[in-house]
Amino acid sequence: MASTGNPVLSSHTTRNTEDLEMESRNSDEEGAYATLHDRGPQRKKNSEKANAAMNTKIWRLLILVVLLIFLFLALGVVTGFLFISYVNMAEEQSRLRETVSSLTSKVMEIDSTINYISINASSMTSKVMEIDSTIHYIFVNGTAGLLCGKDWTFYKLNCYYKSTIKTSWNSAKEDCEKKMSHLVIINGDGEMNFLRTFSQKESPWVGLNKTEPNKWQWVDGTVFNTTEFWQNGQPDNKKGIEDCAQFREGDGLNDVDCSATKPYICEKELF
Template identity: 30%
Template structure:
């Protein structure tokens, strides 16, 4: 009986020991396996997160660079726009000023005719009147030398075609000036330098017709035409056509 009891007890103890051993070994194996699997996931997941973070950083950097570039471009474009606006504003002011100047020039230099406006101009130091330019000298020369001086300016001694022109000249001179009328080629025949006939122009006054004009074959003007010796030195008046303005 004791052997059977011991044997039975031993069997029960032995079975319990095996069962306990089995239960004890099973958690150990699971505990041993679980950390291995977790470590494997952590090792495998770290490079992925690093790659995603790096990509995000690159994208953010590119966006920042793009924003900065756009800001610089916008700033430069704005500056150019402001510059163009100011430039156009200055051009508009200059154009308006030119229009005003042109208007003043037209009023001073243009004559209205049946065919429209004719605008003329003279070089500095010359007087404009009725489509002609006049130069009143400050120096004094003989009649021949005065004519040569006019020729150097592509002009000639003035030809007084009518009384209006004569009055214009008289208002601007205060002493005798040589004009383009002479009696040098044929005695008693007065001729203008451009071959205009004396018979169609203003004449000597009756007073000057009566005075002695020996050796006085050239003519001056102060208040009226006057005979004078061609070798005397006088101031002179040059005349030439005014320049047409392209208006």
């Protein structure tokens, strides 16, 4: 015979099952509540983290903007400094060009002076030797040398020089002027007699020429309109070209072609 089971046991089993279900339900509710209770602080933490991250981004953005502004300002300062330096360099280059140009001009001037000195060195040496010779002549010849200089002869407050070369009347006149003197001018019988001895019959040029037809004039502008000092029959203006005077053969004056080559006598006054 089949057994239907123990009612008490069955009831107890049913109750236990219900209790288990109740506990399970309560446990789920408590878990759900606990989950909801736990999510509140977590959300708060997440919100705080999000705000912190946002603040960090904002600060980073501000720092980046400040850095960009600083870089732009620094770039502006550097650009201004470079521009000022460029302007100063341009002015300095301009001054340097002017200085170089001035120095080049000075160098060319010095070079020209050196060339001039080189070209005239021999002439200067000759002058120095002439001065040295003159000083020696002064010591050897005393007063006459002191008053007139080397190769000059002293006579009555005048000095006379007789050339060692022959040339035309105009060239002789120029050479006497270079020696700070003039072709000799005869002022009287005493000087005439001195020249007869001094010329030694070499027929030198004197400072007399014809400036107009039949008008003779000394180189100092004095007109000579007498027959005094002329040789007999002179001036005769042979061939119509004899316009200058020479002291011929120590006797008197003679007219001759000015282009003829003759020695000459220079004269300079001491006072």
